[in-house]
Amino acid sequence: MRNGAFPGQTALLRLLTLTFAAAICLTAGLAFIDLIGGNRPGWLDWVRTILLVLTGFWLVWGSMTGIIGSFAPKRRPRGDLKRPEGKTAVLVPIYNEDPYETFSRIAAMNRQIVARGLADRFHFAILSDTTSLEVAAEEANAFEWLMREPDAPGRVFYRRRERNVGRKAGNIEDFVARSGGAYDYAIILDADSLMEADAMVAMARSMDLDKDLGLLQTVPVVIGARTTFGRMMAFSSAYYSKYFSRGAALLQGNQGPYWGHNAIVRVRAFASCCGLPVLSGKPPYGGHILSHDYVEAALLARGGWKVVVDPEIAGSYEQGPENLIEYAKRDRRWCQGNLQHRRLLAAPGLKFWSRFTFLQGIMAYVVSPLWLLLLVASLGASLVPDNGGDRWGVSPWAIAAGVAVTLLLPKFAILLRGAFDGTNRLFGGWRVIPSVFAEILLSTIIAPALLAFQSRAVFQILFGFDGGWPATERDARSVSLRTAFEASWWITIVAIGAIAFMAMAGPDFLPWLLPVAVPALLAPVIIWASSLGEEQADKAWLYAAPSELAPTPIIAEADAILVQWRSHDPVGVTAMDSVGIHAPA
Incomplete structure (x- = not known):
């Protein structure tokens, strides 16, 4: 293997x-x-x-x-850097977040993809579940900026759902149902994700080379931290996670994890296996599954697909909470989602390790x-x-x-x-x-x-x-x-x-x-x-990580685009409730 x-x-x-x-x-x-x-x-x-x-x-x-x-x-990373055979949609679900930061990262990723001559292999779809009209207007303006990027028209899409049924999982399911047939693979990101073009190519090529691979999870590194708490978390992510993930990968084999972002899925496998149940009863015990990613990984494994984590794929990034209050708020949602999994421990057909992952x-x-x-x-x-x-x-x-x-x-x-x-x-x-x-x-x-x-x-x-x-x-x-x-x-x-x-x-x-x-x-x-230390973050030597000591080009590119966009008054439309994402077949 x-x-x-x-x-x-x-x-x-x-x-x-x-x-x-x-x-x-x-x-x-x-x-x-x-x-x-x-x-x-x-x-x-x-x-x-x-x-x-x-x-x-x-x-x-x-x-x-x-x-x-x-x-x-x-081990050497999966895949290679040859031109992918399959077509990939890069999905970016967003929900009431700063669109300029998210869209500037998309612009940086798009520039790298275009520069490598792979514009026809990778499209981007921004899937908004934003409920705030003010934030929605900002998304529309940020999308107008994004449309000025190289080869963006016809390849970069945006749509906003009026009803965010099923939250993030429902948002992605909606895309797969409407437009998934146009793509072989989907790279799923979070609003704070950033990924090197080489990482995306390696992920797509992994899918090309292994027809049984249903999901490939990278190990994202936290970047952009400014506070003492945030930089400590970023250092831990960059320094420890690679080794812990190597150990986990050996134990998990082909029944690995899915963390909901910075991963690639085979659209056909995802569509056929990952329809999520709505649990009976009211939240917090029932309703839509919050920690949907673990469940989707288990369903893929049940369907006979490989679910693998590869800590050796470099260039996968995300942002993290900058203070303990934000960390605890996010942790509260994860806690509720994980405790819902007790109702799935005895679900029929699941692999042993999927059940163990639920229990863990x-x-x-x-x-x-x-x-x-x-x-x-x-x-x-x-x-x-x-x-x-x-x-x-x-x-x-x-x-x-x-x-x-x-x-x-x-x-x-x-x-x-x-x-x-x-x-x-x-x-x-x-x-x-x-x-x-x-x-x-x-x-x-x-x-x-x-x-x-x-x-x-x-x-x-x-x-x-x-x-x-x-x-x-x-x-x-x-x-x-x-x-x-x-x-x-x-x-x-x-x-x-x-x-x-x-x-x-x-x-x-x-x-x-x-x-x-x-x-x-x-x-x-x-x-x-x-939560302090923001002003001294650029000079701090404690918790120094490679993303600070030697930032990769895409990190610098995303920061530069954001500064450029923020230095000008936004221009464009005043309302854009729905811009089509339906890609050509």
């Missing part, structure tokens, strides 16, 4: 990794119950041990993915309230007299040490691998070392607030609160201290209550609570402070 393990090797690697993760967690659980309960463990000891094993398994599993990826050999996505959020319950149970156990090893506060420190080792091992393994494969040189050489340690420190400080946001999201969904699909404020950067306080005051109140309770009921155990409680207490300050 080209660029991957054989099916038998993939199954064996899955079995070994799952067995190892389970063995580690069960061993840790037995050691923990012996430590805290001795020969006569109580019910609270068993509760904490079960919670530790459940949460620990997914922690170890994620760590193993990174470690496997850090040892995995680098569910546990990515459920594990946060489970950690919170473990913390509460440990607080309660600390107040029980003669409770074995807990009299000396051993178990909390043992848990903390185990979590730290599990989280840090893959990052240090990647740091070591990067020193030998040349990756560290791309990140500024020695500067990558303080960047890794700064990322570890900042992510640790942010972790209690993130755990609180995710736990609240899970509890809201369990109690039937629908979070909907809020528009993403991709240009939202620094936030005021007041805004941060309004978003996280409740975290501070909970932290104050926990500290006060322990100070009165169990002061001996207060020291091990403080590393979690103090960052939670300071959540508004941390959110505000981590």
Whole structure:
């Protein structure tokens, strides 16, 4: 099998990794119950041990993915750079977002495609679900600018739906139903996506060369970050993701992921397999599926198509949240979408690994309230007299040490691998070392607030609160201290209550609570402070990434086009509710 393990090797690697993760967690659980309960463990000891094993398994599993990826050999990217045989539509769904930023990126991608003489192979379709009339007017004006680009008329299309049924998935489904017959493949982007022409060509050629390939997912790198939080996330994306994705690719084989953007699909396969059900009942449990991408990948795999991730395809970019509030807002939607997947775990015909991916996505959020319950149970156990090893506060420190080792091992393994494969040189050489340690420190400080946001999201969904699909404020950067306080005051109140309770009921155990409680207490300050740094971003050397140190031509091109467009008053139409996207057959 080209660029991957054989099916038998993939199954064996899955079995070994799952067995190892389970063995580690069960061993840790037995050691923990012996430590805290001795020969006569109580019910609270068993509760904490079960919670530790459940949460620990997914922690170890994620760590193993990174470690496997850090040892995995680098493979050549799929496809090649020959002229594609098939015809590709580049789809850009948008929803109440800044059209000038999105359309300028499309203009940059179009210029590269045209310069390579591939205008007849790649068309662009902007699929708007915008509900704001003001933003819709801006989209129409930005499209007028876009029409001035080389070979744009007849190749670059725009349409706005009056009713955004099914949200993004419904938007793409609508295009496939109306115009999909004109294309062999579709590259699906987000409003903040940017992709090199070489990456698009390699993706299309992968489809040409492998007729069983239904979906090919790239690993996008976050660019354009300006704040401390945003640059930390961008550094993590650029430095760690490639290795974690290599490990995931080996485990997933041909039943890989789809993240909803920066991927190419075979239109025929997508049309025949990916009709999404509308779940019975009302949101958040029912209605349209929010995390549609995981489901579409599972349906393609069920239909016998390969679904593959290729972390070696370079030139795939996106933007990310610039502050923790925006991150939490996006995470809330993902949480609701992933929890919907519990209704699909037993869907007929799905591959085992598709079901496991659903379960993994569910546990990515459920594990946060489970950690919170473990913390509460440990607080309660600390107040029980003669409770074995807990009299000396051993178990909390043992848990903390185990979590730290599990989280840090893959990052240090990647740091070591990067020193030998040349990756560290791309990140500024020695500067990558303080960047890794700064990322570890900042992510640790942010972790209690993130755990609180995710736990609240899970509890809201369990109690039937629908979070909907809020528009993403991709240009939202620094936030005021007041805004941060309004978003996280409740975290501070909970932290104050926990500290006060322990100070009165169990002061001996207060020291091990403080590393979690103090960052939670300071959540508004941390959110505000981590959203700063925009003015110094150009001079900052911490979290330096290749996109900053040596920007690729398309990044510079997109920025230059945006500056040019913003420096002039928009011209064009005053309203353009519908511009045809129907391409010639």
